[in-house]
Amino acid sequence: MFNTNPKDALPPMRAGERESRAGGEQYCLSPLPLPTDSEYAVDVSHIDVHHDSATMDIRQGANPDTMMTAGHVLSVGTVFMNGFFLVVFCMAIIKNTAYSQVLAFWGGGLYFVFLYIFILGIIWINTLLKRIPPIRLNRQRREVAFVVEPPGRFWLPAPQNLWLISAVGTAAAISGGMGIIEFNEWLRGARDSFPVGLTLLHIGALAFFYVYPPVYDAICRLFKRERRTVLVPWEDVAAMCAFNPGLGPGAITGFVWSFALVPPDPQRPGYTLPGAGIIVSVGGLPGALAQWEYIRRFMEEGAEAITPSAKEWGVEWYNAYVAREKAECERTNDPARWRRFRRKRLWEHARFAHWYTEYRMKHILPKAVPSDWLAEWSKPLPESQWVKPSAAVNELSKHLRAAYQRGEKFIEMGDIEKRFRVAVPAASQQAYPSFPFRRGSSR
Structure with missing residues (x-):
């Protein structure tokens, strides 16, 4: 059910069910929260980027580890280039x-190395973060807002497409490095004209x-392929965790645990809405359960029932x-x-990584949604207008708490609805309410 466009629809799973596929296992935590x-109720994957008394935004945020990896590669490339050309320069002196x-x-x-790391480590990640809107949960309305991609493929590659970024980035880096060389040739009179072609190619690639x-x-609006905001009832949202084997050359190298929160497609049972939802890595089944409990307790009990994870990025934290x-x-x-600690931090450009992560969280992530996105929908409601949990959720929750007192485990019960013989109304097959995801389309 993690795949939004499988060839054959997987049978819809219910809360408590588990299944084994291809050496891995999948556990269904909902529908029905x-x-x-x-x-524990812990934000294991640090996906809670903002919450207040009524709403919570979850998404994958910026991470200093990505920047420090880019800094490490930049240091390696710089040292290699300096070492190589130092030898060549000594030969020229001789x-x-x-x-x-x-x-x-x-x-x-040096410019080629810097530019290539800059494009992949900063420009591409920024583009990716600005193209991934958050999932907004509203506990008072008991609805979850997902941004859904249009179905099918489009003939234009998306701006965050890695192949596109790599191709244009390579063109920018090569033209930049060659431009410096050709500019030097022009200055010393070895070529008659200024390298206009390389300069324009370099500027055009960066402007792209x-x-x-x-x-x-x-163009997407012209071809009616806009993303849409879809409002999904909270009790329909599917939460799952799974572990799958990591495969290496001829061997299993380990297992990867994932937690997913996805919107089902009511018109195609067994499918999810395309391009919507979130999948994050967790440390194991306890981590997945703690992540789900963090989200569920906010929706069911309020912001006072959760404790956000400590911030582990930013200049203040780094200092x-x-x-x-x-x-x-x-x-x-x-x-x-x-000394080893200082060398490693300098090699990874750790201070800059934490500073830029803080900048991303404050200035890049908010650009993923229009400033007026869901403005009316997100406003707090009088308590008398709050949507109440369904009778099935209340009854099953009561049965489960009693079962936990007896020492039973959630993941060992199987289908919770069948286990306690509680009839749940059949899900509606009508499309969820939606509207275009763009500036000016507030609700």
């Missing part, structure tokens, strides 16, 4: 020739990343982290550990 036997050419190639190589997304959206490490090294009189 029923309590599990998890003692032969007393081609100084300017070597320096131009040196600068061009900022011009293409609005053009793509305009405190460095101070703790320094104090520990001083306490244990281990200067070698402190």
